[in-house]
Amino acid sequence: MYSREESQRIKREFWVAFAEKYPRKWVLYDTKIKDFSFKFYVDNKKAQVLIDIEHRSDEKRNAYFEKIEALKNILEEEFIKDLVFEKNYTLESGKTISRIWVEKPGVGFSNRNN
Template identity: 25%
Template sequence: MYNKAETSRIRSEFWIAFGQYMKPIPNSEGRRINWPNYKTGVRNIYFRMKAERDFASIGIELGHQDEELQELYFDQFAQFKKMLEATMGEEWSWKLHQENEFGQAVSRIEKILPAVNVMNENDWPEIISFLKPRIIALDEFWSNVKPGFES
């Protein structure tokens, strides 16, 4: 279907398009932000957006190598579950100690949009419409809870 170079180019074009679409939108503190490469500012806590051949997803990924510390972060997020769901306006999936695509143990709190394909440019508006409000809401949520994760 697509060779590796084409796949890489199409994915790159999607993320560039998404970044340009999001560029005029400031973060919750009114500052410019690189939305596709969102930095939480806290080690081992990542906001991951994915656009794949059969789904799109957005989530919080906890990547601490020490699984006990990872679970501690997960439990800390669980204390804010109601706040997260209120900010997001929906329930998210909570997965403790999953294996990521690199074989590392991670924990995820995520929302998945099934049956979209980043390789199909006709799906891009649906993927962007899925990711945009969620990354903005996630940023708002994070601005409220981040101090609890910085110590």
Template identity: 30%
Template sequence: MYSRSEASRIRAEFWITFGQYMKPVPNAQGRRINWPNYRTGVKHIYFRMKAESNFASIGVEIAHKDEELQELYFMQFKELGNLLKNTLGEEWDWKLHAVNEVGQTVSKIEKVRSGVNVMEESDWSEIISFLKPRIVALDEFWDNVKPGFED
């Protein structure tokens, strides 16, 4: 068992390592980007990557406080579902109005990898190998569809 500060330090170390690994990878427009803190540029839409003690995940999170507007964004993504699936090369889980870890109602499109532990440095390469192609593919997808979400 790790103390809170030790667990926090290990997680921070992982994200620094991930950032260093991704640093030479340009975004879809050929620019340098801070991959661990990806900014979609659209309020209430986030690309979230997590690495925990029993899973890693990546996804799109729609966090608009107005649940009707949140659903509208979600349906926009649904309409682009085939493009998203083709860009990602796999099916992701779609969750309308789920509750996140801080009790907010959000909608998610995500992929989870069970059986990995960010606390074990030996799992880091597996977690990075899970996250890297998916965040790059999400960026490519977003580069194509972002204008439709900007209003």
């Protein structure tokens, strides 16, 4: 088990290496798409890339989700096969969002080969 400082250092090194390997902006900056979040999550067991649709109106949230879901075949054929589409995903806070994500198990911060 790593100390808190060591864990923070390893995470920082991971994100610096990630940014160097994939040198582009990985934020939905200035897209004019309100209530969309593009997120990365990595721990010592898995890595995830997530698109969260967090509109307050369930009707609009579902409409946005359905527009992306309509592209599912193209996304799977051209980019990645293991996308998970969840129209009603409940966060730990109890908030319901829509989420499109992919997960790669068996990778993590502590393994530098990842």
